[in-house]
Amino acid sequence: MTDLNLMRELSIQGETKIILVVLDGVGGLPMTPDGPTELEAAQTPHLDALAVRSICGMSTPVAPGISPGSGPGHLALFSYNPLQHEIGRGVLEALGIGFDLQSEDIAARGNFCTLDPETGLITDRRAGRIPTEVGARLCEKLRQISLPDVRTFVEPVKEYRFVLVLRGKGLHDGLTETDPQQVGKSPLPVEPIRPEAAHTAELLNQWIAEARKVLASEHPANGCNLRGIAKDPGLPKLPEIYKLRCGAIATYPMYRGVAQLAGMNILPTGDTIEEEAETLTQHWDEYDFFFFHVKKTDSRGEDGDFEAKVKVIEHFDAVLPDILALEPDVILVTGDHSTPAVWKAHSWHELPILLWSKYIRPDRVTQFGERPCMAGGLGHIHHVDLLPLAMAYAGRLIKFGA
C-alpha cells in the first residue's frame, strides 16, 4: 500500500514526463466462453506494438471483489487508498456538473420525491423520474430559499436529481442522509455524526422545511431528500507529494473534478480523443504529469454494446501515435475499473496494464489484452502502486535509506 509520506520524502523534481492514460472501464469479458474480450477483439496495432516494448500485467483497482465507483477507481490511480479517502456522493455530483466547489463548501445530492400530502410519507423516492426540464424549473424555485449567513446553490443534474451546495463559515460534514431508502416512510432529519456538525444539520433541516413549502403545490415532485452530504475530502495534493506539475485532460466534468481534488490543473479540451491529444500536445512543455482520460469505453460498456466499446478502443489506438510522438519518458495505459459489456456495469475484474519506459524489462506480451496481460511481467499489482512505479521509471524517486 502506497505510503504518501514516503513518496513525499523520496520524490524529486526532474525533466522527465509521465502520461497516465485511463481508458475508463476498459476491462472486459468475453461474450461467449471462447470469445475475446472487448480489448482483445479490438484491432489495436499501436497498443500491441507498444506492448511488445513494454512490461504488462494485471491490476486490482481497490480490493478483490470490489467494483469501484468512478471516485474510488480514480483515487486509486492517483495513489490514494480509496478505503481511507472517500469522496462523498454530494461532492462527486457537484464535480460531475462542473460546479466550482470550494474547499469549505458542503455539497449534497438531492433527489426530488413524492410525498403523500396528508401523511408526509414518501410514495415515490424518484418523483416518477420527472423530466430534466421539470427538475431544472423546480431548482429555480428552490433558489428562493435563503439561510442565515450562508449562501445556497441549487443546480439541476438530470431528471429527479439535483445538487445543493452550502457556502459559508463554520460548515462541517459528518451528517446523516434524509432518504429512508424505502417508500411508506417519512424523510429523516439530517443528524450530525460529529458534534461540530450540529449547526450545519440545523441549517440543512431548515432548508428542507422551506423546500417542502416551496414544493407543496407541485406534483409529483412535492418533496426532496438529501444524500451524501459532504465536503471536499481535502486530499494531500499530488504536486506537493510528487513535485510534479500535473495536468488533467478529460472530457467529462466528474473526472476533471476528481483530478482537481488531487491538485491537478484542468486543461480545457474538446469532446473527442483527437482534441484531447491536441490539448496534450499544446501543454506538453508546461507539465510533468498528464492524466489523459477516455470516457466512452465505460459508457459503451454500460450500454452493453460490445462492438461500440471495441470501436472506442480502436479510436484511441488510432490516436496513440500522436501521443507517443511527444516522446514521454513513461506511459501507463490502463483503466479505473472494468465495465464488461456483458455485465453492463462497473465490475470488480482486474485491469490490464501496460507500462513503457526506457528502463523496463520487456516481458513476452505482444498484445494488449486481458489474457496476454495475465502472463505479463508486472504480475498482479494494485492501482495505488502505479503512480509510485511511474515516478521510479521517470527517475523521480531517490533511494530509500542509506
Next chain:
Amino acid sequence: MTDLNLMRELSIQGETKIILVVLDGVGGLPMTPDGPTELEAAQTPHLDALAVRSICGMSTPVAPGISPGSGPGHLALFSYNPLQHEIGRGVLEALGIGFDLQSEDIAARGNFCTLDPETGLITDRRAGRIPTEVGARLCEKLRQISLPDVRTFVEPVKEYRFVLVLRGKGLHDGLTETDPQQVGKSPLPVEPIRPEAAHTAELLNQWIAEARKVLASEHPANGCNLRGIAKDPGLPKLPEIYKLRCGAIATYPMYRGVAQLAGMNILPTGDTIEEEAETLTQHWDEYDFFFFHVKKTDSRGEDGDFEAKVKVIEHFDAVLPDILALEPDVILVTGDHSTPAVWKAHSWHELPILLWSKYIRPDRVTQFGERPCMAGGLGHIHHVDLLPLAMAYAGRLIKFGA
C-alpha cells in the same frame, strides 16, 4: 486484506448460489523432482474440464511460510483474518469431538500426564500415551468433581487427550496454560491474563487440585495439564456479513464446528463424498452458500500415502458432475492448506485454486494441478479474499463509492 465491515456494507441478498469445495490438505508435492504432485497424478477429467472453463491460480492460506492448522486454514477460507481471529485449542478440540459448545462455555484441552508422587514434578507429559479406553475410564472418574455454581463436562478424545468444559455465569477466558512444556517441572497454576478472568482461574485451579486427588491412585496417568483454555471467539457471522444462507457439509465434527462458529447451519450427512453430494442436492433450495468439505485428502497426506491421496482426489472428481448438475452460479475448488504426502503434515505451500462463474475471464489453464495453476489468471492471491471474490462473481456485492 478483507474488510468485513466493508463486506457487510456492500453485500446484498440474491438468488445466486455459491459452492466452496474444500479438499482438505489437497496441495501436494512431487515425490521425486520430476514427478507429479498428488493432484497432478490423479486422473481428474471433470476437474480438468472445469479448469478449461474457469480461472485458476494459487492462494496462500494464512501468510508466506505459515503452515496453518485446520482452524486458521478454515477461518481464512471463510474470510476471517486468522491472525486476528484465533480459535483456542480447547474450543477446536471440543468441536472436534462434536461437543455442543455454547457461546459462554470455557473449553480446555486436557492432557493426562505422569507426576512423581513425592515431588509432584512431571515425569511424562503424555502419561505414556495411555490407550484411548483408559483415557475414557479416567474421564469418567473426573466427572465426579463438582465446582460451585458451574457445570463441568469431561469428554475423552484420544489416548491421553480429553476436553474439559465449564458452563455457567461469569466465566471469562484470557487464562494461562498449566503445561510447563518440559519434564522435571511442576504443572503451573492457571493464571488470569485479564482481571475479569480471575474467578475462572480459581475455579480451574480448584478443579485441577480435585483431579490430582481423584487420579492419585492411578498409574501412569496420575495428573493432568490444561491447555488452550478458551471461549467461542464470537466471530461476526457469515449470514449477517454476507446476507447468505450458509449450509455446511462435512463428515468430521471439527469442520462442522468451525463452520458453526462462522454462523453456518450444519447439514447432517453421511461418511462418503457421494453422501455429501446427496446432502447438497437435498438442501439445494434452502441455502445460498455451501461449504463442502472433503476430509480424506488430508488424512492420506498425513499418512504419507501418495497413492491413497491420489485416489481420494479421483473419488471427488467422480462425484463432481453431480455437484455441477445443480448449476451453481459460482464454484470454488481449493483446500485449507497443503498436506504433501512427502511431508506427512500440514505445510505452508500455496493451494491451487479454481473459480468458475459465467463472468470469469478464462485463462489458459487446462488441468487442475499445482504447476498449471501457477500460470493461472488469478495469479497469487490469499484465502481471505476468496469469499469476497465469490460474492462479486455471484452478483452479490454492490458498487463501492460513487
